[in-house]
Each structure stands twice: as structure tokens, then as C-alpha cells.
Amino acid sequence: MTLPKVHFQQRHLNQIEGVEILDLNKLYTKPFQDHDPACPHRVEFHCLIYIEEGEGFHFVDFEQFPVMAGTCITINRHQVHAYDFKHKPQGKLLLFTEAFLESVRTNIRTSVYAPFYLSSEYSPAFNLNTHTQNSCIAILNEIEKEQNAPAPDLLIIELLFSALMQKIENEKQLTYPSKTSDKRKKTFIQFLDLIEAHYRNTRDANDYADMMHITYKTLNQLCKTVSHQTAKQLIDAQVILQAKRELVIEHKQTQELAFELGFDDLSNFIKYFKKRTSMTPTQFRESH
Numbered sequence: 420m421t422l423p424k425v426h427f428q429q430r431h432l433n434q435i436e437g438v439e440i441l442d443l444n445k446l447y448t449k450p451f452q453d454h455d456p457a458c459p460h461r462v463e464f465h466c467l468i469y470i471e472e473g474e475g476f477h478f479v480d481f482e483q484f485p486v487m488a489g490t491c492i493t494i495n496r497h498q499v500h501a502y503d504f505k506h507k508p509q510g511k512l513l514l515f516t517e518a519f520l521e522s523v524r525t526n527i528r529t530s531v532y533a534p535f536y537l538s539s540e541y542s543p544a545f546n547l548n549t550h551t552q553n554s555c556i557a558i559l560n561e562i563e564k565e566q567n568a569p570a571p572d573l574l575i576i577e578l579l580f581s582a583l584m585q586k587i588e589n590e591k592q593l594t595y596p597s598k599t600s601d602k603r604k605k606t607f608i609q610f611l612d613l614i615e616a617h618y619r620n621t622r623d624a625n626d627y628a629d630m631m632h633i634t635y636k637t638l639n640q641l642c643k644t645v646s647h648q649t650a651k652q653l654i655d656a657q658v659i660l661q662a663k664r665e666l667v668i669e670h671k672q673t674q675e676l677a678f679e680l681g682f683d684d685l686s687n688f689i690k691y692f693k694k695r696t697s698m699t700p701t702q703f704r705e706s707h
Contacts, residue, residue: 424460424461424462424463425460425461425462426464427439434567434571435566435571435576437515438514438516438519438562438566439513439514439515440511440512440513440514440563440566441511442511442512443468443508443510443511443512444507444509447507457501457502457503457504458501459478460499461497461664462496462500463497464514464515464516465493465496465516465517465520466494466514467491467493467515468491468510468511468513469490469491469492469510469555469556469559470486470487470488470489470490470491470492470508470510471488471509471510471511471556472488472509473488473509474487474488475503475505475506475507475508477500477501477502478500478503479492479494479500479543479544480498480499481663481667485544486508487508489547489548489552490544490545490547491547491555491590492543493587497615499668500543511556511559511563522573522577523580526574527578527581547590548590551586551589554586555587558583558586561579562580562583565579603641607641607646610650610653611653613627613631614653618680619679619680619681620681621681622651622654622655622681624639624649624651627650635650638650655691658691659692663703665679666700666704667703667704670704673688673700673701676700677689688700
């Protein structure tokens, strides 16, 4: 089975391009021809899920995260996730593309929604306090109202989107405090993007430092400050995450996967995987 890659599809032509909001209940009842939302799939856009009622779980990169009323779930582009069609928690689903996010960052000059999912302190699901819950649902309703207007205004949606993300970011800072400047965050995001693009070709942190025109020491210190992990640990985390995805979801053979991930020798890949997961690739696949 090949892991489905789900691309952003605009439902209505008159809506602002690159952003869509809908009720989760519509997701549960809408027929899908290209993929099953209840099964793991990789998204080529970003998702923000806000739970208003009920409880259940949300699958993100091989972990099940409990959700309840007031839970906010952030899914970054290229992550693998699946919806809970058994418990069907109710709420809002906000989908947006990288192009829309870049437009917001340019026009509003904000650094919100950084893809920090490789950070050891990151959790895709977290609970908001009552005050933030009320603010978020009000903003989400305003976004939906503007998006469904006869002539939706891009600037209004971008401002509402920024306000929503800033509210959530402020709440996240209470749980995952960060003293990292926006400039350093931007550099860290650049590093994560480079890992995603080149992890099959190199696992050497020095190569990434060269790509970024900075020293290895500078890169390593940045990674420690932002994520409490070294640059090499973050590179390895991406390789292991991709290996897990392809072993379990795409049923890749270990030898084939080792070659695709840039390992010349199968035994080296098995040792590499076991050192970081305490299981061989075959044991990991069987456990899932």
C-alpha cells in the first residue's frame, strides 16, 4: 500500500485561495474517492483542528493523542495523520497551504505556525484555557463567515488568521516556553526544510551547515537552544520518522528502504534503526 498524499482542493471558486474551513462533522459524512481520512495519510498542506465537543484520539506520526473539548491539534505540511471516525469529536477544521501562510507572513510580518514537530518538547495536541477557547471559536466563526461571503476579503481573513494563530501561540508558550528570537526561529525552520529535502542524501550535520553558510558550531547551538537536541539528533529523527512511515504504512522491505535512505549496507541501517528505537526495522513493523 502506498501512503496517500493528499493535496489541497478548493471547494468553492469564490473563496479565498489556499485556505478553507469546515465542520468536522462534514468530514465524517463526506465521501472521499482518493483517500480514507480515517487511515494514515500525508498532507501537502497545513491543518489546524479545534475540538468543541466530545473526546477521542488523533493519530499523528505513529502516536495516538487524546483530544477533548478545548483541544487544539496542529498538523504541519508533510506530516502523517488520521481522523478518529470511531468517536467523531466535533469541531472545526482549518486547512491552509504553504502559499497562503507565506502571504500571511509577508503581509502581517508574523512567524507563527513554525514547523517545530521535530522538537523534543513539541506535542501536536494541547488543551487551551477557557478564555482562549472562547476567543478561538469566535475567530474561527468569523473566518468561516468571511470565507463564505459573496466577495470574501483576503486581508480580513489574513488578519483573523494571524489573530487566531497568535492566540494559540501565546497559549503554547505557557506549556512550551521559548526565548528564541524570530530570526533564530527562521534559521531553525530553514534547517528543518533542508533536512526534509536532503535527508536521503546526507546525515552529516556539517553538510547542512555548509548549505546554510554557517558554521557547524553555530548550527548545533541553535538546535540545542530551540529544540534541546543537537543538529545530528534532529537529522536522525527525520530519517527514523520516514523509515517508520515507509515500514508500516507503505510496507517497504528493509533492504529496499535502507538503499532508498542512503545506506550502503543493510546491517548498518539495522544497527542505526535499533540504536534509536530499541527495535529492528522488522520488529517495529510487526509491533504496529
